[in-house]
Amino acid sequence: MVAADAMQGVLERFAERFNASPDLARMTQGWDRTLRIVALDAGWVHGLRVEAGRAAWVAAPDPSQAEIALQGDADTLAAIFRGELSPTEPYLDGTLLVRSSEEDMMKLDVFTLMVWGE
Amino acid sequence: MVHAMGDAPRVVSVSLGSRRRDYQGMLRLLDRVVRIERQGCDGDVEEAERRIAALDGNADAIGLGGLDVYLYIAGDRYVVADGERLMRAATRTPVVDGSGLKATLEPAAIRWLAAHGPFPLEAAPVLMVSALDRYGMAVALEAAGGRVVYGDLMFGAGIPYPITSLEDLRRIARKLAREITRLPVRLLYPTGQAQEQPSQERFPEQYAQADVIAGDFHLIRRYLPARLDGKAIVTNTTTRADRDDLAARGVRWLCTTTPIVDGRSLGTNALEAAMLAVLGRQPQTVGPEDFESLLRALDYRPEVLDLAGAAGGSG
Numbered sequence: 001m002v003a004a005d006a007m008q009g010v011l012e013r014f015a016e017r018f019n020a021s022p023d024l025a026r027m028t029q030g031w032d033r034t035l036r037i038v039a040l041d042a043g044w045v046h047g048l049r050v051e052a053g054r055a056a057w058v059a060a061p062d063p064s065q066a067e068i069a070l071q072g073d074a075d076t077l078a079a080i081f082r083g084e085l086s087p088t089e090p091y092l093d094g095t096l097l098v099r100s101s102e103e104d105m106m107k108l109d110v111f112t113l114m115v116w117g118e
Numbered sequence: 119m120v121h122a123m124g125d126a127p128r129v130v131s132v133s134l135g136s137r138r139r140d141y142q143g144m145l146r147l148l149d150r151v152v153r154i155e156r157q158g159c160d161g162d163v164e165e166a167e168r169r170i171a172a173l174d175g176n177a178d179a180i181g182l183g184g185l186d187v188y189l190y191i192a193g194d195r196y197v198v199a200d201g202e203r204l205m206r207a208a209t210r211t212p213v214v215d216g217s218g219l220k221a222t223l224e225p226a227a228i229r230w231l232a233a234h235g236p237f238p239l240e241a242a243p244v245l246m247v248s249a250l251d252r253y254g255m256a257v258a259l260e261a262a263g264g265r266v267v268y269g270d271l272m273f274g275a276g277i278p279y280p281i282t283s284l285e286d287l288r289r290i291a292r293k294l295a296r297e298i299t300r301l302p303v304r305l306l307y308p309t310g311q312a313q314e315q316p317s318q319e320r321f322p323e324q325y326a327q328a329d330v331i332a333g334d335f336h337l338i339r340r341y342l343p344a345r346l347d348g349k350a351i352v353t354n355t356t357t358r359a360d361r362d363d364l365a366a367r368g369v370r371w372l373c374t375t376t377p378i379v380d381g382r383s384l385g386t387n388a389l390e391a392a393m394l395a396v397l398g399r400q401p402q403t404v405g406p407e408d409f410e411s412l413l414r415a416l417d418y419r420p421e422v423l424d425l426a427g428a429a430g431g432s433g
Contacts (some may be wrong), residue, residue, distance in 0.1 A: 027271070027279045086297045106275045106305055113294050 002078040004044035011048055011057040012036070014081040017115050018055040024114055025053035031107060034058070036066035039074035050111075068100040068108060083116030127178035128397035131156040131388035132169045132204075134309040135336070139357060141199030143380035145392055148415060152392045154379060155315040156183065161310025163200055163303065167207045174208035178395035181387030183355075185303045186251045187215040189295060192288045196295045212394055212401050216386030219393065221254040222409040223386065227352070227375040227420040228258035236422065237330065237350045237371055239264050245328035247273045247337040249287055250295060255332060257351075260284055264330065272321045273337050274306065280324060308336045317342040325349075335360065342367065352420075357382040365425040372423045383421060 002010070018024050028050055035048040057083035063069065070077065076095050079085035087109055090096035098105050126144070129152055133139075137158035145152045159166040161184075173180055187201030205213050221355040232239045240263030249256040249268040258265050258331040268281035271290070281287050303309060320341035331338055339360065347368035356364075364372055370387060374383035384392075393412055394401060 023279070027277045029278055031277075040298075088297045088300050092300065102305060103276050107277060109298070109301070110271070110275050110277060110294060113297055114290075 001042050002074040004042065004046070007037075007039070007044060007046055007074065007078055008057055009079045010074040010078050011046055014083075014115065015048065015057055018050075018111070021114065024055075024111060027114065028053050028111065029047055033104065034061050034066045035108075036061050036063060036069045037077055038069065038071045039077055040071055042074035044074070068098070068104055071097040071099075080112065081102075084117075087112055103105070126153045127392075128153045128181050129155075129178075129181065129388060129391045129395050130173050130177045131181035131183045132166050132276055132390065133158045133171070133182075133387075134161050134163065134166055134303060135383065136160055136310055136314050138314060139355075139382070141380040145377065145379050145384070145389075146380070147392055147396045148412075150396045152193045152395055154384070154388055154390045154392055156385070156388065158184075159310075161304060161312070161379040163204070166204055169347075170204060170207035170213065173211060175210045177191055177211050180208055180211050180213045180392035181385060181389075182213055182215045183385040183387045184309050185307055186217055188217040188255070189250050189299065190217060190221055191250060191253045191291045194291075194295075196291075198299045198303065198306070199301075214387060214390045214393070214394060214401050216388075218401060218404065218406075219390035219409050220252065220386045222406050222413065223389070223418070224252060224255040224375050225258035226410075226413055226418055227373070228255060228262055230419050230420075231352070231373060235371075235373070239330065241265060242329045243267075243327055244330040244332060245269060245324050247331070247333040247341075249273075249281075249333070250291055252333055256284060256287065256308075259332065267324060267328070269324060269333075270325065273341055276320070278321070280321075280404070308340050312336075312340070315340070319343050322432045332350075339363075345404065349396045355385050358368035361423065363427065369425050372425055374421045374423075376421075378421055382402070 032051045037046045047057045047058035047061035049056050072095055076090050080087050132152040135158045137160055140156045140158050142155035145154050157169055182204055185201050187198050187205055189196040242264050244259055244264040244266040246266055247269040250270050268287050271279045273275040299304055322343040325343050330350045335355045345368050350371035350372045351369055352373045354374045358381045376384040376389050
């Protein structure tokens with residue numbers, strides 16, 4: 001099971017890769033969002049903030065501050081942000097719960113694939 | 119109006135679109151008349167599956183509308199999961215989504231417009247609202263000299279990223295298409311009641327900058343700005359009401375790639391199903407060369423309507 005400190009590293013590397021992409025800087029213009037990422041089995045909560053086209057890890061955001069909430073087991077969440085697993089598969093099989101508007105969910109899927117896709 | 123014609127093949131287009139757009143009529147293809155009808159399922163995938171199963175063995179060919187099952191992009195094929203499930207609902211009657219024909223028909227329509235159309239394509243600013251479902255049209259528009267902006271990310275996902283080259287389109291498709299096509303179709307495309315909702319402007323500057331707006335009509339219509347003075351639309355599946363709406367917004371030319379039956383231009387799926395019924399062949403035995411020879415035999419050309427002065431009327 002991925003521990004809390006390891007997940008922070010996963011999200012920081014994800015943010016580095018996100019921030020290295022000129023595509024994502026353009027695509028996320030005007031899309032300032034906080035993601036609340038909850039591991040139901042491990043009990044940790046992390047956050048990811050996207051603002052002005054850049055992403056950064058943030059410590060556990062309050063639910064009221066997060067426009068998007070992702071819930072799942074620690075290994076699935078880590079696999080998504082490591083690029084080992086597309087969010088589509090766990091979302092469709094119910095392993096990943098996403099609470100957001102449908103449009104935000106679609107955008108998050110696109111942005112994650114742009115970081116890791118192919 | 120369907121007439122009693124004992125030997126006329128029966129083709130049914132089962133669509134995830136609104137049932138308010140249903141029609142029935144006759145289509146002449148070469149020396150045959152085909153009975154053709156549309157059955158909308160208002161976005162209900164299970165209902166579409168039941169309809170297809172009920173038609174299996176009771177129709178000569180079935181078209182699948184309101185979604186694409188197969189996307190062909192630069193030699194790669196992507197399969198839309200919901201669509202594949204619907205295809206499997208019939209085991210005897212051939213089911214087609216139009217993608218086989220589309221890859222031949224739409225480039226032919228663009229070539230005809232480039233050579234004979236009433237508005238220029240060469241150097242024209244073109245907005246193609248989505249190209250992943252119409253890659254053949256995208257290639258043909260660029261070959262005709264159009265300066266094309268592809269709106270897949272803008273109109274498909276609300277992402278402010280106009281794609282400005284086929285190379286960029288292919289690059290993005292390689293990253294996204296395989297996963298995105300696994301999502302439920304309602305997330306990918308306006309189905310059912312979403313096809314009836316009033317247009318809401320999105321990226322209106324892209325419409326304003328284009329002389330020609332091309333692609334899927336439901337995506338075009340969903341985000342239409344109030345005024346489109348003097349512009350040309352290249353699409354299909356438009357109804358009389360759609361033509362009136364476009365005319366009222368100032369659109370000059372409406373070009374549909376498919377023939378008009380009962381006042382509305384057919385879905386490509388319906389036309390492909392009609393062609394299969396006339397040929398009496400299974401989809402896997404019909405290739406681009408068959409469609410090309412059929413289009414030549416039909417002396418194919420797109421329908422071009424001049425909407426100037428048509429506002430308030432019904433064509």
